Amino acid sequence: DAEITQSPRHKITETGRQVTLACHQTWNHNNMFWYRQDLGHGLRLIHYSYGVQDTNKGEVSDGYSVSRSNTEDLPLTLESAASSQTSVYFCASSEQGKSETQYFGPGTRLLVL
């Protein structure tokens, strides 16, 4: 079955370190998204991509970057982790032209000490 996976599921890191969160989908979807989920804020969009070599900033992109070298993967990099980036991160994908149904991964819980 097609799916979307994230790794690691849990991560503890220190302030200032670079961290990369992986997202892999096997639906062959063109659209991929990264969100963070925080109490009181719901889900907020970090970055998104509509296809290979395409990346775009979301509403909370500062301190994060993504790259899209193939259809299946959209890794999220925290350039220099900060305590404010402690959160749960969700990756999602959707089919081009059928944007409504986004399929979500299980999430990565990140703690920055």
Add this chain to the structure above:
Amino acid sequence: GNSVTQMEGPVTLSEEAFLTINCTYTATGYPSLFWYVQYPGEGLQLLLKATKADDKGSNKGFEATYRKETTSFHLEKGSVQVSDSAVYFCALVSGGSNYKLTFGKGTLLTVNP
């Protein structure tokens, strides 16, 4: 810009009670509307959706009707079960948003036996 406002939680109900979670929106153009559900420790799953005015989305006993005149998409279920305990998110995507979902902040529902 687009925005979604849903009722503050948490909501606590007894099994077999009637559920309503209010959701109103502001959007450009003619948005599609969604309810996503997040069970404990999991990612988000699409619960139901409606793509035009007066459409009713339904799934697993949940219903929501797209009301353009009141810009609302309230979620209802006639008889909740313990297994419905989760966080519920109202969301929209509009033609001007290029496939990006805008989420409400979520409503935690707890159903007691």
